[in-house]
């Protein structure tokens with residue numbers, strides 16, 4: 001049996017392999033503060049009962065992620081099937097019996113750099129403009145899709161935390177519907193608003209196989225108060241563009257390691273919180289829940305107390321800076337408890353459907369954003 005991870009977004013270290021049992025470790029992100037994303041290839045075990053033990057699973061950023069979690073396995077790199085997974089004494093043990101010579105194992109269905117390039121090209125083909133905001137520390141392009149001609153300025157960003165690949169699957173569904181020339185809701189929105197969409201805020205961390213940080217070890221969603229070109233150019237470039245272009249709405253798309261639900265976190269704790277922002281947040285959430293029952297409002301993060309917001313996070317900083325509706329959308333790595341799907345779990349397809357439903361929720365609030 002052979003195991004490798006030297007490819008786009010790959011992450012694993014092989015400690016030892018004996019027969020069809022492997023001892024593995026997740027390689028920490030740059031800066032050694034975070035680790036959790038894994039993605040590797042296994043070959044030479046067709047038909048065998050394979051056990052893959054991740055020995056440092058107890059030292060990851062969110063150990064509570066493992067109870068109730070299933071790993072994702074693919075033989076065709078299209079369908080990512082849940083594999084039985086157990087967590088005991090700090091070891092995450094994944095069981096696979098492959099009916100193929102090669103299979104891939106990941107924390108969640110990966111969203112590749114190649115697919116990102118194809119997403120941009122598809123958006124351009126559907127009439128959107130592509131803007132390069134600047135370069136990342138590894139020299140990658142920070143890409144923004146611009147669509148629409150209306151006066152409201154709407155920002156939608158994803159994947160500040162690169163291991164949260166579900167966020168870019170969401171983006172593919174969102175952009176696909178936003179640019180659909182046969183979708184009357186989308187066409188009307190494009191008359192009412194201009195959309196600035198950053199499908200991947202952290203391309204370096206994505207390719208490097210990080211969970212949470214960029215090439216300098218910066219957690220981008222803690223950089224919004226004082227971003228710098230040296231440490232967090234991704235945030236600096238986007239925040240400068242927001243200052244220059246304006247911002248009437250911001251949605252920041254993420255994945256949550258622990259909670260088996262889709263939910264929104266608002267900006268309740270900012271100094272400038274108002275009844276207007278509270279009402280808009282509630283209307284957006286109600287509309288999203290109506291449009292797609294995979295979204296729910298019963299389980300989520302506790303709301304920040306007044307004045308207790310962390311202003312270094314995108315949602316708090318943009319809500320305060322622009323006095324606008326700003327929210328964080330979280331999707332699960334685990335399956336959703338609200339409607340489990342035993343084979344695929346919370347899947348790329350469901351992420352894309354939820355992204356498309358984002359259009360309905362924006363329709364609800366667009367007229368009242370200012």
Ligand SMILES: [Zn+2]
Pocket residue numbers: 161164254255
């Ligand atoms: Zn996140």
